[in-house]
Amino acid sequence: MSEYALVGDIGGTNARFALVRPGAVVLESVHTLQCSDYSNIDAACRAYFDQVGITGIERACLAFACPVQGEQIKMTNNHWHFTRTDLAQQLGLKQLKLVNDFTAMALGMLHIGEDEKIQVGSGHSLEGAARLVIGPGTGLGVSGLVKANDDWIPLSTEGGHISFAPADEVEIDLWRALVARFGRVSVERILCGQGLLNLYQILSAQQGSEVRCQSPAEVSVAAVEGDDPVAVESLQRFCRILGNVAGDNVLTLGARGGVYLCGGILPKVAEFFLQSGFRRAFEDKGRFVDYMQNVPVWLCTAENPGLLGAAAALENREVSG
Numbered sequence: 001m002s003e004y005a006l007v008g009d010i011g012g013t014n015a016r017f018a019l020v021r022p023g024a025v026v027l028e029s030v031h032t033l034q035c036s037d038y039s040n041i042d043a044a045c046r047a048y049f050d051q052v053g054i055t056g057i058e059r060a061c062l063a064f065a066c067p068v069q070g071e072q073i074k075m076t077n078n079h080w081h082f083t084r085t086d087l088a089q090q091l092g093l094k095q096l097k098l099v100n101d102f103t104a105m106a107l108g109m110l111h112i113g114e115d116e117k118i119q120v121g122s123g124h125s126l127e128g129a130a131r132l133v134i135g136p137g138t139g140l141g142v143s144g145l146v147k148a149n150d151d152w153i154p155l156s157t158e159g160g161h162i163s164f165a166p167a168d169e170v171e172i173d174l175w176r177a178l179v180a181r182f183g184r185v186s187v188e189r190i191l192c193g194q195g196l197l198n199l200y201q202i203l204s205a206q207q208g209s210e211v212r213c214q215s216p217a218e219v220s221v222a223a224v225e226g227d228d229p230v231a232v233e234s235l236q237r238f239c240r241i242l243g244n245v246a247g248d249n250v251l252t253l254g255a256r257g258g259v260y261l262c263g264g265i266l267p268k269v270a271e272f273f274l275q276s277g278f279r280r281a282f283e284d285k286g287r288f289v290d291y292m293q294n295v296p297v298w299l300c301t302a303e304n305p306g307l308l309g310a311a312a313a314l315e316n317r318e319v320s321g
Contacts, residue, residue, distance in 0.1 A: 004028075005059035005314055006048075009101060009306030010041065011264075012065055012077025012138030013193075016304060017048040020311045025111050027307050029054075035078045042082065042090040061097040061314035063104035063306055065139055067158065073098065077138045099156070099313050101306055102141035102262075106133040106154035107316070108309030109145065109260045109300065116302035117260070118270070121279040123296035125258045132255035134159070134246050135263025135300075136195070136238075140188040144253050153318050154309075159249060160188040167244055167281070170237070177202045187245050191238065193265060196220070200234040220265070224272050235269065236276055243281030250295055251288065258296040267301050274299070 004019040007027075015035050018027040029052040038044040041062070049055065066076040074081040088096040109131070125131075131145040142159025145152045164185045166172040178185040178198065189195055193216035200219045204211045209230050213219045222231035246259055266273050283292040302308070313319045 001058055002054060002056040004054065004057060005061065005311075006045065006057050007060070007307055007310040007314065008045070008062040009104060009304070009310055010035070010062060010064045010075075010080075011101060012075065014264075015041070015044045016307055017045070018304070018307045018311070019052065019054065020314070023315060025308055025311045027304060027311065030304060030307065035075075035080065040080050040082055042087055045091055057091070058093055059095040059314065060091070060093050061099065061104075061310045063099050063101040063310045063313070065101040065137075065141065068098040068100055068156075097314060097319075099310065099319060100143070102133060102135075102143035103154045103156045103319065104306045104309030104313055105135065105141060105262050106131075106143040106145050106260075106309065107152075107312040107319070108302070108305030108307070109133055109262075110152055111308045111312060112300060112302040112305055117298040117300050118274070120261070120274060120297040120299055121282075123258070123294050125296050126256040126294075129257035130253050130255045131257040132246065132249050132253055132259045133262060134242075134249060134259065135261055135266065136191045136193070136242065137264035138193055140191040140195075141263060142249060144255060145257070147257075148318075151318060154313075160191070161186045162245075163187070164190060164241075165244075165248075167241075171241070173206060174199065174202055174237075177206075187241075191242055191245060193217075196234060196238050196265070199237055200231060203234055203237075204230050216265075220269050224269055235272060239273055239276035239278040240281040243278040244284070246297070247282040247285055247292055250282075250292065251285065256291075256295055258298065260298055260300055262300045262305060266299055270299060270301065 009016040015033045018030045133143040140160030144155040166175045196216045222228035223235035
């Protein structure tokens with residue numbers, strides 16, 4: 001039996017793993033695997049054990065970018081699917097806790113350093129008020145933190161799948177194009193890696209421009225470098241829509257404690273993002289402009305906040321799994 005426990009942060013593209021000692025939120029032996037390289041989660045876990053040369057793991061907390069409440073688990077943005085019971089048996093685990101990836105991300109925000117976040121605009125946190133955690137990556141994750149006595153309780157949500165509400169004529173045209181592709185349009189159809197590419201492709205078609213970028217990463221690079229006007233417009237629109245959606249979620253949750261922006265996309269385009277229209281769209285809530293101007297927003301730049309959150313969830317009795 002090993003003294004270590006396994007923690008994991010499993011998205012649509014990457015599976016991040018680490019080891020933690022009992023009662024600690026300190027990550028050891030952090031490795032990132034590509035989900036597409038493995039048939040299922042058990043194969044990825046065994047590959048990780050082989051890479052770090054460890055056996056006898058009996059406890060694990062894994063965070064997944066999909067609903068995790070049932071016995072059957074099916075990833076939203078990749079091919080993995082399994083049952084809790086089979087996974088525990090295949091890995092020889094005595095304790096297996098499964099949590100939503102943004103439940104873990106929310107807990108992780110409580111363990112990042114002050115030098116691992118950048119404030120976006122003004123505002124001051126209202127003590128004891130709820131906090132929003134939101135971030136685009138392979139999908140759009142949404143969670144929150146609610147104070148209960150001296151503890152913070154993370155919320156498990158699927159807020160990335162709420163309906164997209166266009167805010168101007170350009171976005172109405174985007175919505176129409178997305179409806180033609182997908183039927184119902186959730187905010188995740190825009191606010192994720194593939195969503196950024198969707199924006200770029202639609203704007204290129206509407207403007208009769210050459211489609212020079214073939215992947216979300218290419219759109220981001222072209223926007224940051226400024227050598228493709230449609231890429232610049234796409235990323236600017238992406239940031240504004242994120243501001244609008246984050247602001248709506250603040251009003252819904254009453255998140256006057258602040259907003260943590262996470263996920264894999266924003267830290268890679270941080271300078272562009274900080275100069276974008278995000279904050280203006282975030283505050284643009286009509287009669288509630290003053291309310292929104294007082295809400296602080298932080299861009300999280302920590303490398304593995306989801307793994308930190310999974311480590312925290314392992315020992316947290318308030319987090320079921």
